Structures are given as structure tokens and as C-alpha cells.
Amino acid sequence: MTQGLIIVHTGEGKGKTTAALGLALRAFGAGLKVLILQFIKGGQNYGELDALKLLPIEIRQCGLGFTKTGEIADHKAAAAETLKIAQEEIISGKWDLIILDEINYAVKFGLITEDEMLNLLKIRPPELHLVFTGRDATEKLIDAADLVTEMKLIKHPYQHGIKAQRGIEF
Amino acid sequence: MTQGLIIVHTGEGKGKTTAALGLALRAFGAGLKVLILQFIKGGQNYGELDALKLLPIEIRQCGLGFTKTGEIADHKAAAAETLKIAQEEIISGKWDLIILDEINYAVKFGLITEDEMLNLLKIRPPELHLVFTGRDATEKLIDAADLVTEMKLIKHPYQHGIKAQRGIEF
Numbered sequence: 456m457t458q459g460l461i462i463v464h465t466g467e468g469k470g471k472t473t474a475a476l477g478l479a480l481r482a483f484g485a486g487l488k489v490l491i492l493q494f495i496k497g498g499q500n501y502g503e504l505d506a507l508k509l510l511p512i513e514i515r516q517c518g519l520g521f522t523k524t525g526e527i528a529d530h531k532a533a534a535a536e537t538l539k540i541a542q543e544e545i546i547s548g549k550w551d552l553i554i555l556d557e558i559n560y561a562v563k564f565g566l567i568t569e570d571e572m573l574n575l576l577k578i579r580p581p582e583l584h585l586v587f588t589g590r591d592a593t594e595k596l597i598d599a600a601d602l603v604t605e606m607k608l609i610k611h612p613y614q615h616g617i618k619a620q621r622g623i624e625f
Numbered sequence: 626m627t628q629g630l631i632i633v634h635t636g637e638g639k640g641k642t643t644a645a646l647g648l649a650l651r652a653f654g655a656g657l658k659v660l661i662l663q664f665i666k667g668g669q670n671y672g673e674l675d676a677l678k679l680l681p682i683e684i685r686q687c688g689l690g691f692t693k694t695g696e697i698a699d700h701k702a703a704a705a706e707t708l709k710i711a712q713e714e715i716i717s718g719k720w721d722l723i724i725l726d727e728i729n730y731a732v733k734f735g736l737i738t739e740d741e742m743l744n745l746l747k748i749r750p751p752e753l754h755l756v757f758t759g760r761d762a763t764e765k766l767i768d769a770a771d772l773v774t775e776m777k778l779i780k781h782p783y784q785h786g787i788k789a790q791r792g793i794e795f
């Protein structure tokens with residue numbers, strides 16, 4: 456039996472979700488069953504969703520968009536619902552890899568608690584790989600993880616006035 | 626006309642090639658034509674190659690494996706050939722995004738020169754996006770780039786004795 460890894464992609468740089476998608480692609484190619492659960496609905500992530508539709512990788516956008524818009528109560532309700540789905544899917548035994556996209560953001564903004572997130576580690580089958588993405592991963596999550604990568608922003612085109620590019624950045 | 630971005634994924638952490646694959650997926654989903662050129666043949670990257678076969682994303686493994694094995698002259702010849710293909714494809718106008726996977730490694734180990742790599746920037750059509758991956762990106766490349774992310778290793782399972790996992794790490 457393989458041992459499931461706890462993987463964290465954090466930091467301010469680009470590539471946290473993108474690397475998780477690459478991981479989904481690699482895992483799928485190796486025959487693993489992959490679920491992607493988005494805690495924050497990636498309103499701009501059209502590109503990857505369209506591409507994923509061509510592959511049997513399941514992606515569910517459960518959360519709302521970033522909290523700049525809308526009522527906090529609505530965001531909390533959506534995050535609670537996403538957490539419930541995460542719990543059910545984690546214990547279901549149907550998946551080899553589950554990506555909890557932007558869950559760190561949901562904790563940071565108080566949409567779910569850190570304990571609720573950490574509890575997902577306790578209920579998982581030992582062979583299930585879990586990926587947690589989002590900036591500002593908590594110390595306890597990093598302590599519990601096997602593989603942690605910080606995506607560090609060295610340079611960004613916005614810094615010299617270039618607009619975001621369709622198909623590349625969203 | 627869109628402006629092509631020069632993107633660099635560097636650093637010691639995981640996720641440089643994986644994030645490039647995620648980017649390929651996103652770009653493909655947005656309708657862009659994507660070519661992935663591997664300067665170092667990823668002998669272990671079965672997973673993503675199998676998955677990419679299901680999508681019309683072209684991937685060419687031109688280089689040899691990591692230089693731990695084989696004659697340096699063979700590695701140089703393979704890298705020179707990959708560079709030539711890169712030059713031809715860059716000026717061909719056939720692609721919207723070309724990923725030069727592990728090109729930084731090829732420069733670091735003297736398989737191609739830094740000038741040969743930087744020359745690729747000079748010959749590219751202005752709308753072509755180029756991604757350079759590999760640890761130890763040179764300063765001149767970083768200076769020329771629009772978007773640079775350093776993948777920083779915070780924690781790795783090898784550090785506490787867990788073996789690499791098929792479908793996740795290779």
C-alpha cells in the first residue's frame with residue numbers, strides 16, 4: 456500500500472493552483488483517481504476548467520469568489536458546504552488524490568476554522584494523498600505536512616505595467 | 626495583439642515543471658497552441674506524458690536524462706539538437722506558448738551557453754509566451770523575464786524517510 460502524502464503549496468507567488476493542476480495531470484496519467492475541490496471559486500480560471508473537461512479529472516467549484524465581493528455570511532455558508540463535501544469525499548475511499556484548492560485562504564479569512572481543516576487529516580484513509588493550496592498556510596498544517604513548497608514571487612509583470620494574459624495567468 | 630510573457634520557474638523546490646504543465650493545461654484550455662520541449666529527458670515523468678497524450682499538447686523529449694549517467698559529449702550533442710529545434714519552433718509562428726523545460730539545468734551544466742539561451746528571447750515573435758524551467762536560473766534571464774517564481778523547498782518527505790510516490794512525485 457502506498458502512503459498518502461500531505462502536500463502544501465503556499466507563498467505569495469504564482470503557481471500554487473497551477474502546480475496542483477499539473478500534479479492532477481501527472482497523477483491522472485499514472486492511473487490515480489483525482490478530485491479537485493475549490494474552496495474559492497476561481498472565477499478567472501476558465502482555461503484549466505475547459506481543459507480538465509477533456510480528462511476524467513473531477514473538479515467541483517463549491518466556494519464563492521474571492522471575498523472582496525458578497526456577504527461574509529454567504530461565503531461562510533459556501534465554505535461550510537465545501538468542507539462537508541471534502542469530509543465525505545475523503546472518507547469515501549473513491550479517490551487517490553484530493554486537491555483542496557484555496558483551503559488556506561478559507562482558513563485565513565475565517566470561513567472555516569484551522570481545526571476544521573486539520574481534522575481532514577485525521578479522517579483520511581492513510582493511502583489518500585491530500586494537497587492544500589493557498590497563501591499563508593498555517594504553521595500546524597506545515598508541521599503536519601510531508602511536502603511543502605513555497606511559491607515565492609520574484610518578479611511579476613504587473614510590476615512593470617503589463618496586463619494579465621488570457622490563457623497564461625487566468 | 627497580446628504581448629508574450631517571459632516566465633521563469635526556478636528554485637530548489639518541487640513544482641517547477643509541474644507548474645509549467647499546469648500552465649500548459651490552462652493555456653490549452655484557453656485555446657492557445659502549446660509546445661513543451663524537454664532539454665533534459667524526464668525519465669521519471671511517465672504520469673504527465675501519459676495524460677498529455679490525451680490532449681493536443683505537443684511534448685518533445687529531446688535531451689538525454691540527467692547528467693549523472695552517460696558521456697558529457699552525448700549530452701552536449703543532444704542539448705545542441707534541442708536548442709536547434711527550439712530556435713526553429715520559436716520562429717515558426719506555429720505556437721502561442723513554448724515551455725523550455727529544464728533549460729536552466731542545461732545552461733548550468735554547460736550543455737548550452739547562457740548566450741545561446743538568451744538569444745531565444747531575441748528571435749521570438751513578440752506575441753509568443755516562453756517558459757524557462759529549472760533550478761539556478763541565471764541573473765540575466767531573470768532580468769529579462771516578466772514573471773519569475775522561485776519554488777522554495779520548505780519540507781520534503783525524503784527528509785523523514787518517506788519514499789517517492791508514483792503519480793505524485795514522478
